[in-house]
Each structure stands twice: as structure tokens, then as C-alpha cells.
Amino acid sequence: MKLQFNENKEFKILAVADLQDTDKPQRESTDMLNNAVEKTAPDLIVFLGDNIAGDFPGVDKEKTRTALKAAFGSINERGIPFALVFGNHDHEGLANAENNMPEIQAKEYMLDVCRSFEYCLAERGCCKASVGNYNLPLYDSDGEKIVCNLWFMDSGTYAPGGGYGYVSEEQTEWYQQTALSLKKQNGGCPVPALLFQHIAVPEVYRLLKESKIYLPKSVKGQTAMFRHFYRKSAAVVQGGVYEAPCCADVPHRQFESWKNTGDITGAFFGHDHVNDYMGNVDGIFLTAVPAAGYYSYGMHHGVRTITICEDRPAAFESEIITSAELLKYKVKPRYKARHGFYEYSQKFKK
Numbered sequence: 001m002k003l004q005f006n007e008n009k010e011f012k013i014l015a016v017a018d019l020q021d022t023d024k025p026q027r028e029s030t031d032m033l034n035n036a037v038e039k040t041a042p043d044l045i046v047f048l049g050d051n052i053a054g055d056f057p058g059v060d061k062e063k064t065r066t067a068l069k070a071a072f073g074s075i076n077e078r079g080i081p082f083a084l085v086f087g088n089h090d091h092e093g094l095a096n097a098e099n100n101m102p103e104i105q106a107k108e109y110m111l112d113v114c115r116s117f118e119y120c121l122a123e124r125g126c127c128k129a130s131v132g133n134y135n136l137p138l139y140d141s142d143g144e145k146i147v148c149n150l151w152f153m154d155s156g157t158y159a160p161g162g163g164y165g166y167v168s169e170e171q172t173e174w175y176q177q178t179a180l181s182l183k184k185q186n187g188g189c190p191v192p193a194l195l196f197q198h199i200a201v202p203e204v205y206r207l208l209k210e211s212k213i214y215l216p217k218s219v220k221g222q223t224a225m226f227r228h229f230y231r232k233s234a235a236v237v238q239g240g241v242y243e244a245p246c247c248a249d250v251p252h253r254q255f256e257s258w259k260n261t262g263d264i265t266g267a268f269f270g271h272d273h274v275n276d277y278m279g280n281v282d283g284i285f286l287t288a289v290p291a292a293g294y295y296s297y298g299m300h301h302g303v304r305t306i307t308i309c310e311d312r313p314a315a316f317e318s319e320i321i322t323s324a325e326l327l328k329y330k331v332k333p334r335y336k337a338r339h340g341f342y343e344y345s346q347k348f349k350k
Contacts, residue, residue: 001081001121003044003150004139009310011138011148014042015196016303017049017270018291020089022056023066026341028323028331029293034074035326036292036303044121044136045075048270049087049155049198053295059093061109068113076117083121083150084114085132087198087270088157088164103157107131122152127171130154135178137191140310148313149182149191149263151175155199163223163249164199164271172257179261190263192314194306200269202226203255204245204286207279209233224249232277239276239288239320242300246272258284265314268306273298276320287318294331295341302326 005011014036021029037045052067075082086107093099094106101109108131114120125133131154138148153175156165182191202223208230211218218229222244232241258264259282266285273291280286289304301323308316323331331337 002139002143003136004143005141005310006043007141009141011308012040012042013306014040014045014303015268015289015306016045016047016292017289018273019071019293020050020053020295021070021293022053023063023070025070026294032292032323032326036321040305045080045082046196047082047084048196048289049085050089050270051084052090054089054092055096056093060099064094064110065113068110072114072117076119079119081119081121083136083152085152085197086154104131127174129168130171133171133174146191147310148308149193151193151195153195153197155197159248159250164246166248166252167254172254176257176261179263192265193263195264195267197269199271200245200247201255202247202251203281204247206281207233207235207277207286208241219244222246236277236279238278241277242274243272266316274300278318294336297340299338
């Protein structure tokens with residue numbers, strides 16, 4: 001399936017993060033997703049990981065399949081192309097002690113289920129140690145020339161030494177080689193690109209001001225590299241930082257590879273449920289997408305739109321649409337809206 005700009009020479013992406021639901025999806029999450037599609041009429045929907053809760057009670061292959069159908073089925077029925085990356089929770093149920101599937105095998109099974117949908121554009125990718133590293137070229141409105149490129153990366157789950165996962169050297173090498181090939185096809189100029197993955201790169205902390213003590217509206221760093229308090233800086237041009245970004249505990253060269261390659265103008269992350277910042281670091285906009293689902297924690301829910309114009313593909317416009325704009329009712333009880341479905345169900349099931 002070829003992606004291309006529409007007759008108005010625009011291409012709109014709807015980014016959805018952390019639906020994180022079970023085989024019995026919640027009304028709030030489903031309504032928000034469907035209303036977001038109606039409101040934005042996207043050309044592509046990107047799911048940014050933790051697309052299902054993963055390790056919910058009684059999970060097995062069939063329940064995982066049902067959860068994936070609940071997450072993506074209505075989108076597929078509408079005939080809207082969609083792409084996805086995995087988060088740190090998607091695979092957990094299949095990889096737990098009861099099912100005992102290796103992470104890679106669990107992700108491959110899930111991807112096979114997703115790829116059974118006609119409009120799913122996700123691919124396995126060629127990297128052996130991860131699942132879902134691929135790119136989707138975006139053609140001009142005539143469908144003849146690639147004018148933009150979309151990258152999708154598996155940012156892993158957890159690092160062997162502790163902390164969250166990150167893109168490996170193998171994945172970075174694949175990205176660089178593929179970008180170089182696209183550059184050659186484009187007459188020696190990098191093809192402008194956007195990138196999507198679940199876990200943010202550590203460089204998001206460069207959007208923040210460090211403080212040795214707590215100050216109003218500050219958050220405490222969540223990684224071994226960033227232990228102090230932080231507030232957003234002038235580099236954040238949109239949205240806010242309401243929890244400290246949860247990236248890897250160790251530095252890696254993914255962001256540097258983007259700078260050296262020169263194609264990526266914006267990168268989009270899920271994972272941190274309540275953040276919706278967008279800020280510029282060395283010419284690349286690092287952007288958070290808040291959680292859409294109500295299964296896990298979060299006091300701020302929504303989706304993000306991204307609009308690219310054919311005549312200036314190196315630039316893009318983006319905005320957050322909050323749950324208050326998408327739902328015609330308030331999520332009740334308040335405990336559910338703040339703390340997630342599991343805690344809610346335990347507290348109120350009787």
C-alpha cells in the first residue's frame with residue numbers, strides 16, 4: 001500500500017500512545033479513539049506502543065489476539081492505514097512464567113496478528129534482536145516521487161543492567177544504511193523524515209532546566225543519568241512536562257545518528273503517559289504523545305495530530321487534542337480517571 005499526499009498536498013497523521021487495554025476494552029478509550037478519527041480524518045494512524053496492557057489476568061495467545069483486534073479492528077474496518085511500534089508492556093503476558101515465550105517470539109506472534117489486518121503497514125524488519133524496525137516512504141500527490149519518509153523503531157523493553165530499553169547499535173546501523181540509500185535515490189539530499197518509537201531518547205532532558213532542589217512545577221529525574229529535579233525550559237515550544245521522562249539509564253548514540261544523517265526533523269514518543277511536550281534539540285523536535293488509554297495511570301489523556309505539507313516536507317505542524325475535547329462525558333469515578341483500570345476494578349468491583 002503506497003502512502004502519498006492527498007489532492008490538497010497534505011498528509012495527516014494521528015498519533016495514539018499507550019492504549020494499554022485488555023481483551024475487554026474500556027468504553028472511554030474506544031470512544032476517544034473513534035472520536036479522534038472522526039474529528040481529524042487522518043491519512044495514517046500511528047500507534048506508539050503499549051498498544052495493549054499485555055500482562056492482564058488469564059492472558060494467553062487467544063486473549064492477546066482478542067486484545068489486538070479490539071485495539072485495531074475498528075480502524076481497519078474504516079479502511080484507514082495504520083502503523084505501529086511495540087512498547088515495554090505489549091509482550092509481557094505472552095512472555096510471563098505461565099506462557100514462557102521469549103520476548104522476540106511474543107512480539108513476532110503479535111505482529112503476525114496485526115499484519116492479518118488489511119490496512120496494517122507494520123513490518124518485521126531485518127534486525128534480529130528486535131521486532132518492528134521499518135520505514136514507510138511518503139510519495140508526492142502524483143504518487144511518483146518520495147518526498148518524505150517515516151521511521152518506526154522498536155525501542156526495546158528493559159535494559160539488562162536495569163532501567164528502560166533503547167535502540168541497539170544494530171538498529172542504528174540499519175537506520176543509517178537505509179537513510180543513505182534513500183539519500184542516493186534523492187539526488188544526494190537527505191529525504192526529510194519523522195520517527196516514531198515508544199521510549200524517548202535521553203536527549204529529551206536537554207529540554208529541561210536542572211535544579212539541585214525542588215522548585216514549583218519541577219519533576220524528579222527518573223534515570224540514573226538524571227537524578228536531580230527538572231523544569232521545562234524555553235526549548236519546549238508546546239505542551240508540558242508533567243512527569244520526568246523515563247528513558248534509558250545509559251547513554252547511546254541514536255540521537256547522534258539522527259544528527260549525523262541529517263534527515264529527521266521530528267521524533268515522537270509515548271511511554272510517559274501525562275507528558276505532551278514538543279521541544280527543539282539541535283534542530284530536531286522531540287515530542288511526547290500522552291496516553292489515550294485508561295488502563296494504567298494518568299491524569300492527562302489525549303492524542304496528537306501531525307500534518308505534513310508536500311511543498312515543505314522538512315517542516316510539520318502538530319497539536320494535542322485532549323480527552324476533554326474528544327469525550328462528551330466525564331470519566332467517572334475520578335479514581336478511574338487518575339489511577340487506572342486495574343486499581344479501579346479492585347477497589348470498586350464489589
